[in-house]
Amino acid sequence: xTKAQTTKTMxxxxxxxxxxxxxxxxxxxxxxxxxRAYKPILDKVGLTYPQYLVMLVLWExxxxxxxxxxxxxxxxSGTLSPLLKRLEQSGLIVRTRDPKDERQVIxxxxxxxxxxxxxxxxxxxEIGKAIGxxxxxxxxxxEKLHGLRGNLxxxx
Amino acid sequence: xTKAQTTKTMxxxxxxxxxxxxxxxxxxxxxxxxxRAYKPILDKVGLTYPQYLVMLVLWExxxxxxxxxxxxxxxxSGTLSPLLKRLEQSGLIVRTRDPKDERQVIxxxxxxxxxxxxxxxxxxxEIGKAIGxxxxxxxxxxEKLHGLRGNLxxxx
DNA sequence: CGCAATTAAATTGTACGCAAGTGAATTTTG
DNA sequence: CAAAATTCACTTGCGTACAATTTAATTGCG
Numbered sequence: 001x002t003k004a005q006t007t008k009t010m011x012x013x014x015x016x017x018x019x020x021x022x023x024x025x026x027x028x029x030x031x032x033x034x035x036r037a038y039k040p041i042l043d044k045v046g047l048t049y050p051q052y053l054v055m056l057v058l059w060e061x062x063x064x065x066x067x068x069x070x071x072x073x074x075x076x077s078g079t080l081s082p083l084l085k086r087l088e089q090s091g092l093i094v095r096t097r098d099p100k101d102e103r104q105v106i107x108x109x110x111x112x113x114x115x116x117x118x119x120x121x122x123x124x125x126e127i128g129k130a131i132g133x134x135x136x137x138x139x140x141x142x143e144k145l146h147g148l149r150g151n152l153x154x155x156x
Numbered sequence: 157x158t159k160a161q162t163t164k165t166m167x168x169x170x171x172x173x174x175x176x177x178x179x180x181x182x183x184x185x186x187x188x189x190x191x192r193a194y195k196p197i198l199d200k201v202g203l204t205y206p207q208y209l210v211m212l213v214l215w216e217x218x219x220x221x222x223x224x225x226x227x228x229x230x231x232x233s234g235t236l237s238p239l240l241k242r243l244e245q246s247g248l249i250v251r252t253r254d255p256k257d258e259r260q261v262i263x264x265x266x267x268x269x270x271x272x273x274x275x276x277x278x279x280x281x282e283i284g285k286a287i288g289x290x291x292x293x294x295x296x297x298x299e300k301l302h303g304l305r306g307n308l309x310x311x312x
Numbered sequence: 313c314g315c316a317a318t319t320a321a322a323t324t325g326t327a328c329g330c331a332a333g334t335g336a337a338t339t340t341t342g
Numbered sequence: 343c344a345a346a347a348t349t350c351a352c353t354t355g356c357g358t359a360c361a362a363t364t365t366a367a368t369t370g371c372g
Binding site for chain 2: 331332336
Binding site for chain 1: 356357358359360362367368
């Protein structure tokens with residue numbers, strides 16, 4: 001943002017107020033486009049997109065407390081509790097109270113949940129085709145979004 | 157994506173499978189960060205973030221059929237119908253059947269809805285501060301996301 | 313030690329998103 | 343022109359997101 005625009009009451013040109021000019025909408029609509037692109041792929045393995053993200057976390061480390069999963073995905077227990085309940089019903093995870101700290105629930109991959117890891121190459125390969133840009137471009141956008149997310153979050 | 161990776165059964169390095177390496181997650185989590193950044197700002201005018209997007213569309217053109225709003229936001233009537241009902245209850249829009257084609261519902265700004273346009277400079281100014289990057293960077297990310305969204309969508 | 317403050321997860325209530333199905337209006341087609 | 347197909351919006355059902363509240367467990371402090 002330019003210095004001139006930092007003034008609270010600065011007039012913004014009408015053209016800049018159009019939906020398509022909004023960075024927020026670019027992010028919002030791309031997120032939806034991703035979810036839709038994943039849908040037919042994840043349907044084949046019986047996961048929703050947020051459930052797939054949880055599985056990605058668990059494939060990195062097979063047993064984690066709900067809180068840690070939430071920190072990595074930036075989701076609270078209000079979202080995760082019912083989602084994890086559905087993953088448990090699907091037989092991919094189990095939830096057990098931590099004996100060391102009964103407040104915590106440890107989420108652990110079942111053998112089925114672990115076995116699903118073998119599908120990841122196929123899933124990522126298909127999505128990679130849909131993304132249809134170079135690896136360098138992917139890294140570039142990813143890092144820029146990471147910085148943007150940091151900016152948006154830092155004043156919380 | 158490199159040529160080597162286009163092979164369906166290509167093995168992807170473990171490191172590339174981590175959540176934080178996923179472009180989809182960068183987009184997903186940034187979208188949530190935006191919604192959270194907008195929350196306190198939009199609370200002051202009584203709008204949710206998706207409702208604000210609908211208002212942006214209507215501030216460009218004060219009367220539009222539901223279908224057109226849906227095309228611009230890439231949302232279907234299953235999402236828009238209840239959302240528009242809430243905007244109508246808030247007194248910002250009215251919905252009327254098009255006499256030329258009774259299937260269509262025309263959404264029109266009320267004077268209150270139109271008057272809220274005066275808040276836009278303030279809202280965009282505040283978000284601009286939260287985004288905290290240069291205009292050039294904003295344009296760069298926006299255009300790259302636009303291309304990415306196009307790629308993800310074109311095979312629908 | 314004992315009680316207040318904190319923490320973790322679940323629950324409740326509201327609002328998206330989206331698939332699938334309904335019903336009314338319009339367009340296409342034989 | 344009439345039946346079939348299509349279009350548009352609405353509704354229903356499911357699964358997130360998230361604020362706010364609740365309950366149980368743990369930690370901190372006097």
